[in-house]
Every structure is written in structure tokens, then in C-alpha cells.
Amino acid sequence: MGIILGLANGNGLCEICRVQTHATATRALKRQLGRCVDSSERGCWAASFDSSKISFLPCAVITPRKEVDVGVVLTLANKHRVPVTVRGRGTTLMGSAAPVKGGWVIDMLKLNRIRIDDEAGMAHVQAGAKTGDIHRAAEAVEWFYPPDPSSKEYCTIGGNIACNAGGMHGGKYGVTRDFVISLRGFLPTGEMVQWGTATKKYAAGFNLRDLWIGSEGMLGVVTGAVLKLVPKPVSRWTLLTAFKTETQAVDAVRALFKQRVQPAICEFLDRESVRCAESASGRPVFVGQKDRAVILLEMAGNVSEVKEDQKVLLAWARKHAMAHRAARNRDEAELLWEVRRKCSGAMFELGDAKINEDIVLPMGSYAKFISFLSKLKKTTGLPMPTFGHLADGNLHVNIMYHRDDPIESKVAEKAVLQLMETVVVMGGAISGEHGIGLAKTPFLRIQHSPAQVKAMQAVKNALDPNGILNPGKMFNIYEVWKQPRLNIHLPWDHK
Ligand SMILES: Cc1cc2nc3c(=O)[nH]c(=O)nc-3n(C[C@H](O)[C@H](O)[C@H](O)COP(=O)(O)OP(=O)(O)OC[C@H]3O[C@@H](n4cnc5c(N)ncnc54)[C@H](O)[C@@H]3O)c2cc1C
Numbered sequence: 001m002g003i004i005l006g007l008a009n010g011n012g013l014c015e016i017c018r019v020q021t022h023a024t025a026t027r028a029l030k031r032q033l034g035r036c037v038d039s040s041e042r043g044c045w046a047a048s049f050d051s052s053k054i055s056f057l058p059c060a061v062i063t064p065r066k067e068v069d070v071g072v073v074l075t076l077a078n079k080h081r082v083p084v085t086v087r088g089r090g091t092t093l094m095g096s097a098a099p100v101k102g103g104w105v106i107d108m109l110k111l112n113r114i115r116i117d118d119e120a121g122m123a124h125v126q127a128g129a130k131t132g133d134i135h136r137a138a139e140a141v142e143w144f145y146p147p148d149p150s151s152k153e154y155c156t157i158g159g160n161i162a163c164n165a166g167g168m169h170g171g172k173y174g175v176t177r178d179f180v181i182s183l184r185g186f187l188p189t190g191e192m193v194q195w196g197t198a199t200k201k202y203a204a205g206f207n208l209r210d211l212w213i214g215s216e217g218m219l220g221v222v223t224g225a226v227l228k229l230v231p232k233p234v235s236r237w238t239l240l241t242a243f244k245t246e247t248q249a250v251d252a253v254r255a256l257f258k259q260r261v262q263p264a265i266c267e268f269l270d271r272e273s274v275r276c277a278e279s280a281s282g283r284p285v286f287v288g289q290k291d292r293a294v295i296l297l298e299m300a301g302n303v304s305e306v307k308e309d310q311k312v313l314l315a316w317a318r319k320h321a322m323a324h325r326a327a328r329n330r331d332e333a334e335l336l337w338e339v340r341r342k343c344s345g346a347m348f349e350l351g352d353a354k355i356n357e358d359i360v361l362p363m364g365s366y367a368k369f370i371s372f373l374s375k376l377k378k379t380t381g382l383p384m385p386t387f388g389h390l391a392d393g394n395l396h397v398n399i400m401y402h403r404d405d406p407i408e409s410k411v412a413e414k415a416v417l418q419l420m421e422t423v424v425v426m427g428g429a430i431s432g433e434h435g436i437g438l439a440k441t442p443f444l445r446i447q448h449s450p451a452q453v454k455a456m457q458a459v460k461n462a463l464d465p466n467g468i469l470n471p472g473k474m475f476n477i478y479e480v481w482k483q484p485r486l487n488i489h490l491p492w493d494h495k
Contacts, residue, residue, distance in 0.1 A: 022103065025080035026060050029104070032072050036063050047087060047105040051492070052095035052439060053485040056102060058085070063107045067126070067184075067223040068192075073106055074221065075190030077468045084188075085470050086217040088128065088159030091151045091492060093356060094437025095480055096163070096216045100472035108158050111223060116141055122181060122198055123227040127158030131165075134227070143229035146173035149433070150341070154492050158222045164214035166433035168265045171391020172300075173230070175433065177213045181226040185212075188220060188464035198226045211459065216435050217470045219463050233264070233300035237310055238333035240285075241321040242292035246270050246374070249293040250366035252320035253390045257363065261312050263391060264300035269293065272350075272385035273343045280346035285339050289323050295390065296336055343387060344398075345494025350383040351400030351408075355416050355481065359423045360432030361393040372422050373397065380415045382408065394432035413481060420446050438478040 030037045038044075039060040049055040064070050077084045083103030090097050099105050108128035114137045115124040121143055123134055131152040138145045148167035149155055155165070161183065166175040182196030195209035196202045212220050243249035249268060256263075269277065270293050274285050285294060299309040310326075317324035327333035347354060361369050377384050388395035399415055401408040420430050420443040430443045445453060457475060461467075472478070 021080050022059060022082050025076055025082050026104075028080075029060065029062065029073065029076055032076070033062060033064075033069055036065060036069055037061075038063070044105075047090075047107060048099065049486055050087075050090035050095060050097040051093045051490060052098060052437070052480060053488065053490075054095055054098055054438070054480060054483045055486055056098050056100050058099040058102055058105045061105045061107055063110050064223075065110055067111060070106060070221050070223055071186045071190045071192055073104065073190075074186050074188060074468075077104060078189055078466050081466055081468065083471050084468055086158070086162070086221050088156030088162070089130075089151075089154050091155045092159065092163060092434065092437060094434050094439040095478075096435055096437030096470070096473060097159070098438065100438065100478075103468075106221065108156060108223075112156075116143065116229070117198070118143070120198065121229040121231075123229055124198070124224070125157050125227060126224050127156060127161070127185070127222045129157050131155055131157055131160055138229050139232055142232045144232040145179065145227060145229055147176045147179055151492055157225060157227070161213055161222050161225060162215065162217045163433065163435045166389075166392070166394060168267060168389055170389055170394060170433075171266055172262045172264045177210065179228045180209065180213055181228050183209050183212055183222055184224045185220050185222040188466075188469035193220070196226075200228070214435065216437060216473060218460060218473060219469070221469070233302070235301060235303045235306040236264070236330070236333070237299045237306050238327040238336055239297045239299075239313055239317065239324060240327075240336050241295045241297070241317050241324045242286045242289040243295070243320075244292065244322055246293045246370045247367050248320070249295055250370055250390065252316070253295060254363060254366065255320060256313075256316050257391075259312055259316065261309055261316075263297045263309075263313075265296070265298040266389065266391040267296045267340050267387065268390045268395075269296075269340065269343060269387040270385060272383055273347075273387040274339075276346035276349070276385055277339045277343040279349060280342035281339065286323060286325065292322060294339075295321075296340060298333070340387070343385065347383075347385050347398050347400055348494075350385070351402050353401050353403040353409075353412070353481075355399040355401075355412055357397045357399070357416065357419060357430075358388075358432050358434045359395055359397060359419065359428055359430060361395065361423065361426055361428040363393060365426040365428065366390070366393070369395075369422070369426060369428075376415055376418060380411045382412060382415060384415075392432070393428065409481070417443075436474045438473060439480045441474065441477045442479060444474065 047061045048057045083101040085099040086106045087097045111126040111128040113126045146169040149165045160176045184194040299306045383400045386397045401412040
């Protein structure tokens with residue numbers, strides 16, 4: 001695959017850089033963009049990996065100061081056939097932002113303007129804007145941008161658009177795709193394009209905006225977007241519920257949805273995840289309720305809506321849950337949410353390696369899936385704490401094992417394959433929000449037929465005839481768990 005593993009620790013130039021044409025191209029780039037181009041060993045190393053922690057050294061990092069700079073980079077890259085990888089903040093867990101073929105990395109962080117159109121309820125943003133900053137800018141004027149990846153204090157809106165990021169609010173409000181009104185940016189060939197305008201209706205031609213959303217930086221570079229906002233909910237109410245088993249928990253949620261109640265958030269933690277959260281926080285998730293699966297619900301809307309929902313929810317909890325506890329105020333609610341946030345880090349007490357899969361399932365298959373998962377845990381003997389968003393079926397299955405144990409590693413590898421096959425048979429998808437990148441390439445063909453893969457490749461070839469933009473991703477099989485990983489702590493890693 002032309003991977004430059006031995007050089008990934010900063011002990012030399014990337015192999016591709018040795019090719020004369022690429023060195024020539026980088027010199028030409030420096031002449032045109034000067035101070036935006038960094039080819040120092042330190043700068044290149046920092047851009048060589050994302051949250052997957054697998055490193056591939058690029059030969060230059062370009063930090064555009066103006067959107068048109070992106071066009072300059074791509075035009076030169078095409079002329080000299082230099083691979084280009086776009087980078088937001090590098091929080092992807094899938095290796096999608098790692099420059100697997102070396103070449104150039106475009107770092108979008110300096111293009112970060114945000115402007116709220118208070119009248120139209122729209123946010124005009126540049127791709128490098130931090131998602132959390134967009135939330136704050138909107139909420140300052142009583143608007144609300146619902147997509148809320150847990151990484152929102154680090155990741156960029158460009159990365160969210162490229163991965164079609166979701167979050168806890170997905171079930172009620174939707175994911176990034178549901179909030180993108182228009183996009184602008186550059187085709188892989190360096191030509192500037194704009195898909196849509198700042199209008200809520202648009203029927204002028206093919207919808208290439210949606211083709212870019214979720215295309216993982218392979219079909220174009222987003223430099224700016226117009227996002228839809230909704231009125232900020234004025235009232236919120238949080239309820240914690242405990243269930244004897246995971247099956248009872250998911251069955252109860254289905255009963256709730258049948259009552260036409262739409263929680264803004266409906267988070268599920270299985271018993272293994274609850275134990276992890278308890279070990280991390282040093283206190284019980286639910287006092288007096290040991291070893292229970294939990295569902296954490298939040299209702300949001302105007303005061304009377306939330307009051308109505310409260311009544312329905314309390315009646316539902318009395319009927320279906322073993323115990324329930326409502327937060328009396330926002331501070332108490334925050335304490336409950338802390339439980340959810342703490343469980344991931346503590347999983348590393350169960351193994352030093354984690355295969356974190358963000359599968360998504362149709363609601364009708366929840367119980368069947370829980371039964372499959374409990375069998376998988378038993379037959380493999382591996383812990384698989386699972387939590388996620390029950391309002392949209394997006395579950396995070398965390399297969400924990402010890403990397404240095406060859407038997408456990410093999411079992412984990414087989415388990416993940418079985419997981420993916422089962423999810424697809426049940427009518428679900430191998431990813432609900434993280435995308436394919438490198439890490440899910442071994443499973444792409446479980447989800448997609450040869451005709452579907454061929455159609456996707458045809459789109460890629462049409463828009464990127466020289467194959468320069470984020471090459472080596474999606475279609476080429478790459479087994480990340482077999483690769484050496486950097487032993488580093490990233491700002492968003494759990495302590
Ligand atoms: C602790 C943690 C929690 C997370 N929680 C969630 C979650 O709740 N929901 C969720 O969906 N994801 C989550 N993620 C995954 C990740 O944060 C998201 O995928 C996010 O959208 C990546 O944004 P980024 O700016 O870091 O992009 P990067 O990681 O830098 O890039 C991701 C992909 O987007 C492409 N890209 C980036 N910017 C652009 C651009 N301007 N134009 C074109 N392509 C571009 C890159 O080439 C790459 O393919 C989490 C990750 C971590 C580490």
C-alpha cells in the first residue's frame with residue numbers, strides 16, 4: 001500500500017518526498033503560498049496521524065489563510081500528482097485524516113469564521129470553525145444547532161460535514177446532514193464550486209451538496225457552509241431509569257416510542273458500561289440499584305410541551321423500569337450526564353486495546369441484537385461494554401482485549417467481523433457516524449454489493465480523475481488492528 005511506517009516517528013523525510021516531482025511541487029507551493037506551508041519535521045509529524053494514532057509522514061502541511069488558497073494547493077497537486085489529505089482537528093477514530101500516501105496535508109483550523117443570521121436562523125461558517133463555538137454563537141442569540149458529537153469542543157464543522165457526524169440529539173433532531181443548507185469549496189481538481197445557496201428551498205440541478213456530506217474528504221474540500229438553526233429549547237428535563245436486563249431496557253424504549261414521545265436524548269448503558277462508569281466516578285450510578293442497565297432520557301422543548309412529556313414519561317417509567325429518578329435541576333442533570341461521559345475511559349481497565357464500533361440498527365431488531373451480543377460476549381470471553389443512542393439505534397460496541405495476547409487479539413478480530421455481518425443481516429449499518437476511513441475498510445463490502453462499490457468508485461473517479469484527494473481510504477482494505485500505534489496522549493483522550 002506504499003505505507004511509510006518506519007519513517008512515521010520523525011526519523012527522516014517521507015518516501016514520496018524523495019520522488020523529485022513532489023519536491024519540485026513543494027517548492028512551487030512555497031513560492032505561491034509562502035508562510036502557509038510548513039515542511040518542518042515537527043509540523044509534518046504533528047499532521048501525520050489522527051485519533052487512530054497510526055502515523056504516515058506527509059512532506060508538507062499547508063494552513064490556508066484564505067479559502068482560495070485551497071484551490072491553489074489542489075491545482076498544483078493535480079499538476080504534480082501529489083496526494084492531498086484534508087484535516088480538521090484529527091479527532092476521527094477511523095484513520096480518515098491520516099495521510100496514508102504521504103504528500104500534503106491541508107490543515108483547515110485557521111479558516112474558522114462564524115456569523116449567525118439572526119433573522120433567517122442560519123449560521124454562516126468556515127470549515128475550520130469548532131463545532132462547540134458554533135453551538136455557543138447560536139445559543140447566544142436563542143438559536144440552537146443540534147448536532148452534538150461528544151468531540152464538539154475539539155472537532156471542526158468541516159470534519160463533521162465530511163463524516164456526517166451525529167451525536168446524542170440524533171434521534172429527535174437528526175445528524176449533520178439534516179442541518180446543512182449549502183456548501184462551498186473546491187473540487188479535487190482545484191475548481192471552486194458552491195452547492196446550494198442560503199435558502200431553505202433549492203431545486204436547481206443535481207444535489208451534489210449531499211454527495212459531499214459524508215464523503216470523508218475524498219470528493220472535495222469544504223471551505224464554508226450555511227447551517228440551519230432551530231429555536232433554542234427553553235425547557236429541559238432529565239430522567240434516569242434502571243432495568244434488570246438490557247432486553248427489558250430496549251423493549252421499554254420501543255414501548256415509549258409507540259406513545260409518540262420524542263426524547264431529545266435517549267442514552268442506553270449496558271451493565272458492563274455502568275460498571276465502568278461506577279469505577280471511573282467512584283460512586284454508584286443509581287443508589288440502591290446494583291448491576292442494572294440504565295437509560296438516561298432528556299426531554300427538550302417549550303415549557304408546556306416538556307410538562308406534558310414529563311407526565312407520560314413518569315407513567316412509562318413506573319410501568320417499565322425497576323427504578324427511576326428525575327433530576328431536580330440542571331446541576332443534578334449534569335451529574336447524571338457525567339455518568340455517560342465517564343464510561344469510555346474506564347473501559348481500559350478491561351483491556352489495553354479497544355475496537356470501538358459505532359454500528360446502527362433498526363428499532364425492530366434491538367432485542368435480537370442484545371441477545372446476539374450477549375452470546376458473542378460468552379463465546380469470546382471478551383468484555384464488550386456497549387452504550388449508545390436508542391432513539392436512532394446508534395450503538396457503540398467496545399470490544400476490549402489485550403494487544404500483546406495473540407489469542408485475545410485473534411478472537412477480537414473474529415468478533416468484530418461477526419458483529420458487522422450480523423448488523424447488516426439485521427438491516428443495520430456498519431457505521432452510524434464515524435465513517436469508513438481506514439478502520440472500517442475490511443467491512444465495506446459486507447455493507448455494499450459489488451455494484452454499489454463500483455458506483456461509489458465511479459463517482460470518485462469522475463470528480464478526482466488523478467486520485468489525489470485522500471487516496472488509500474474507503475476502498476482499499478487496511479487492517480488497522482495489525483498496525484503499530486503511537487503511544488501518545490491526545491487532548492480528548494480520557495485520563
Ligand atoms: C472523544 C471523541 C468523541 C467522539 N464523539 C463523536 C460523536 O459523538 N459523534 C460523531 O459523529 N463522531 C464522534 N467522534 C469522531 C470525530 O470527532 C468526528 O468524526 C468529527 O466529525 C471529526 O472532525 P475533525 O474536525 O476532527 O475532522 P478530522 O478528524 O480532521 O477529519 C475527519 C475526516 O474529514 C475530512 N475533512 C476534515 N475537514 C474537511 C474539510 N474541510 N473538507 C473536506 N473534508 C474534510 C478528513 O479528510 C477526514 O477524512 C468522536 C471522536 C472522539 C475522539
